Amino acid sequence: MPITEVRWHGRGGQGAVTSTELIALAAINKEKYAQSFPSFGPERRGAPVQAFLRVGDEPIRVRSEITEPDVVVVLNPDLFESVDVTSGLKENGILVINTRKSLEEVKATYGKGHRVAIVNAMKIARESIGLPITNTTMMGALLKVAPLVELDDMIGPLEHRFGKVAEKNITAMKRAYQEIVVEGQ
Amino acid sequence: MAKKVGMEGSLAVSEAVKLANTDVVAAYPITPQTHIVESLAEMVANGDLDAEYIPVESEHSAMSACLGSSAVGARTFTATAGQGLELMHEVLYVASSMRLPIVMAVANRALSSPLSVWGDHSDVMAVRDCGWIQVFAENAQEAHDLVLWAFRVGEDTNVLFPVMVNIDGFNLSHVTEPLLLMEQADVDKYLPVNKYPLPLHPDKPVTMGAFGPPFIYTEAKKAQEVAFQNTKETILKGWDEFEKVFGRRYSPIETYQADDAETLLLTMGSLSETASLAVDNMREQGKKVGLVKIRLWRPFPFEEFRKTVKNANVLVVLDRCLSFGGPGGPVASEVRSALYDQANRPKVVSLIGGLGGRDVTPQNFEYMVDRGLEIAEKGSDSEYEMIGVRK
Numbered sequence: 001m002p003i004t005e006v007r008w009h010g011r012g013g014q015g016a017v018t019s020t021e022l023i024a025l026a027a028i029n030k031e032k033y034a035q036s037f038p039s040f041g042p043e044r045r046g047a048p049v050q051a052f053l054r055v056g057d058e059p060i061r062v063r064s065e066i067t068e069p070d071v072v073v074v075l076n077p078d079l080f081e082s083v084d085v086t087s088g089l090k091e092n093g094i095l096v097i098n099t100r101k102s103l104e105e106v107k108a109t110y111g112k113g114h115r116v117a118i119v120n121a122m123k124i125a126r127e128s129i130g131l132p133i134t135n136t137t138m139m140g141a142l143l144k145v146a147p148l149v150e151l152d153d154m155i156g157p158l159e160h161r162f163g164k165v166a167e168k169n170i171t172a173m174k175r176a177y178q179e180i181v182v183e184g185q
Numbered sequence: 186m187a188k189k190v191g192m193e194g195s196l197a198v199s200e201a202v203k204l205a206n207t208d209v210v211a212a213y214p215i216t217p218q219t220h221i222v223e224s225l226a227e228m229v230a231n232g233d234l235d236a237e238y239i240p241v242e243s244e245h246s247a248m249s250a251c252l253g254s255s256a257v258g259a260r261t262f263t264a265t266a267g268q269g270l271e272l273m274h275e276v277l278y279v280a281s282s283m284r285l286p287i288v289m290a291v292a293n294r295a296l297s298s299p300l301s302v303w304g305d306h307s308d309v310m311a312v313r314d315c316g317w318i319q320v321f322a323e324n325a326q327e328a329h330d331l332v333l334w335a336f337r338v339g340e341d342t343n344v345l346f347p348v349m350v351n352i353d354g355f356n357l358s359h360v361t362e363p364l365l366l367m368e369q370a371d372v373d374k375y376l377p378v379n380k381y382p383l384p385l386h387p388d389k390p391v392t393m394g395a396f397g398p399p400f401i402y403t404e405a406k407k408a409q410e411v412a413f414q415n416t417k418e419t420i421l422k423g424w425d426e427f428e429k430v431f432g433r434r435y436s437p438i439e440t441y442q443a444d445d446a447e448t449l450l451l452t453m454g455s456l457s458e459t460a461s462l463a464v465d466n467m468r469e470q471g472k473k474v475g476l477v478k479i480r481l482w483r484p485f486p487f488e489e490f491r492k493t494v495k496n497a498n499v500l501v502v503l504d505r506c507l508s509f510g511g512p513g514g515p516v517a518s519e520v521r522s523a524l525y526d527q528a529n530r531p532k533v534v535s536l537i538g539g540l541g542g543r544d545v546t547p548q549n550f551e552y553m554v555d556r557g558l559e560i561a562e563k564g565s566d567s568e569y570e571m572i573g574v575r576k
Binding site (some may be wrong): 027 | 189190193303304357359362363461462542544545547
């Protein structure tokens, strides 16, 4: 597997950084090479943030931010108004969005030049976790479109990080993996 | 067997501090060093590290507390960044002159103003003459390894100098990546107990850092200088032994594709890995480009450096620090000076970039090589050039 580059967009406090880190840890546990880091700077709750994830079978030497991602994950659909989330997204790349809208609607608005995938992560998170926090849910969505690790590889890192509430997060992640709608599939 | 884990660069540092069974941590949190001292405070609070954690009100006090604890023979660690390192400035000289083997990680950060919490090398370059042994790490593994090595070398009775391990702020401190976590048994094999020869003790009073009138100050400094020059042997031995125990090799000057290179890039710290990608790209284009990385910044490894670059035509140096109105970036100025008397030497081109967290990409390094060759051939009307400046 060549190096896959994923850029997450969220707001400070929504857990984009945690998600990238957990996937990186899961990949490293499976003897892959991985790297995750936040958009550097002071942490500001509520402000648009990015988190970066690289996973591959060879050592990762580049440390610059991801400007030409293979996958973009959007935790919060209102970010489209203030952030150019698809900036640099590769032509065969894919945009994964947490949204209530239909695939057709999303495709018409944001789907130019790349594929889109949608999942109602907010609904899943509310039902499975009981909180409107979508970061772990969106991990399931990402792993469906980009098999960086197996879904089960995430269980260890999630349990380590979340302890007792890990199970609900694992359920939400698995649901998103099932319920995601991917363009052309 | 050492375990491969995913870990943030900052935690790789604190894990090494824990494995070294450090006695005292005195530190003040500052971005981007914060995760190092936060995790150490947690380890001490949880009882995972049997150490005294001294929260202080400033970096000046942090280093002052380190002087005291190191002087009683306690294994002492601190960490800082940017403005914090500058606030420590005067105490850094006291630490080295009093021969106190404190280990400090610096998560390199730009200096204000404008206020920047992001990475460059302005902080460390402003303290390069403070008499500390100084090394640069390229990734989390190296940060982890070099902290342990720093304790061993600094505390060796042939050395007794403080050691500074530089890790790039954010680009290294905040990146989660794979590393081999050292085993406690290997650490215990590698790192002997700290036996500071003349520790402060109420039963055996000694005077440390006494008054130095003109009749003795020069001699004191000469003694310090001779002792500092003599650290080299132990530094190298520390790396030889490290390889024997952990299997990873470190050298004062390291290279990538440099043997037959006509043009050499010179970097320090975490940008070296990015630069190596540019070298691969340019090699594919048939350009004979290589990379030189300075690991050991103080004492500067003149002999190894001269030998490494002597056959190249052009040496392009990237400094992540400005010397306003000076002869070039601090690193470029030093290597130019190191080469001045040599019969065979490359032309040295001084470029300044990657300031205040500005991303440096492999493409930027390719530009640096092209621009460096142009300047070497046609000359320039200035001593150095800032790259990537938006017009």
